[in-house]
Amino acid sequence: MKTASHTARTTVLVCAFAALAAVTVLSTGCAVVRGQETTGAYVDDAGITTAVKAKMVEDKTVSASSISVETLNGTVQLSGFAKSTAEKSQAESIARNVKNVRSVRNDIVVRP
Secondary structure, X not given: OOOHHHHHHHHHHHHHHHHHHHHHHHHHOOOOOOOOOOHHHHHHHHHHHXXXXXXXXXOOOOXXXXXXXXXXXXXXXEXXXXXXXXXHHHHXXXXXXXOOOOEEEEEEEEOO
16 A cells, blocks of 8 residues: 555656656757757748648649658758649649748659
8 A cells, every 4th residue: 555655755756757857858959850940940840741741632633642741941842753744733832832831842753
């Protein structure tokens, strides 16, 4: 049977570990990669990438599974394969119309 002092010690230890984890995250930040300046920029880029992919999935003229989307500092890079120049153009249009997109690099290859 657990005693009140045992429960109190457990609570203190859990709080201490949570505080240590919070200090570690705040002092080192999240794993910001590819030369991004802040964690906020990384989160924004992830949101842009997600929004572009979601809009591509909704659009029946674009094969979302064949196109890769990466975002860095608001610049979206599209790569992969399209069945036509119309599909390639539509993928670029979708990306350009997502909020907070600064520019789009369309490296999609059209293959018959």
